[in-house]
Amino acid sequence: MAFSLNFAARARTALNALAVVRATGAALGPSPLRLFGERQLAQPTLQIIRTATKKAQSSKTHNKDSRGRRLGMKKSDGQDVDVGQIIFRQRGTKFFPGENAGIGRDHTIFALERGVVRYYRDPFHPTRKLIGIALSRDEKLPTPHFSPRRRVFNRFELEDPEEVAAEKARVSRKEYYGRLAREKVVAEKKAKTEASA
Known part of the structure; x- marks a missing residue:
């Protein structure tokens, strides 16, 4: 066997020689795999990887969560409200205040008059959803744009x-x-x- 052969050819030759020795039952002297100086053909090995059996603890700083802010609709369309009652809690202006309704600094919409809640859209502001208070059940919102608004003065005529x-x-x-x-x-x-x- 010449040493000028490449590594794959030498390995094939060594395996063939090993097969011949095994087939004839001859005693093995020095290892037939030591044909290439100090190099040996690698035997496949089984490597065991140890994994953790206990759950690792995470940091407590990121596990905090605040309670819900109870946002959303408090009074639905057609419900009666008194002055100052909250109609809708929100972050930002998803809804805008309409007639007889006000808005707080946290964008809470509340009633300015006693009446009935109405959710509606105004043709002059087509992208805005409005919440208003109708002063009677048969009143429709929005009122026509240039017509006067109905107001309540909470006064009555004296007869005595x-x-x-x-x-x-x-x-x-x-x-x-x-x-x-x-x-x-x-x-x-x-x-x-x-x-x-």
Whole structure:
């Protein structure tokens, strides 16, 4: 066997020689695999990889979670509301306040008047979804754009003549104390003029 052959050819030759020795039953002397100096043909080996049997603990800093913010619809279309009741909680302006409704600094929509909740779209703002308060059940929203808005003044007509007279004579606290101050100033001026005369 010449040593000028490449490695694959030498390996084939060594395996053939090993097969001949085994077939004839001759005793093996020095290893027939040591034909290439210090190199040996590699035997396939089984390698065992040990894996963890205990679950690894993760960091506790990323396991925090806050409770839900209870966002969403609080009053649906057609429900009755009082002044100040919350209709819709949201982050950002998914819905905008319509007629008789206001918006808080956290974008909460609430009622400004007592009435019935209405969810609607305005033709002048086609991309906006609005929430408004209709003052009666038969009222439709939105009202026509240039028509006057209905308002509630929470006043009623007095029919008793005594109540009418008392209402006419009634003055506000500001007017009452202003009148007292004016009367005091007039009395002081009158006292000064009488003292100098």
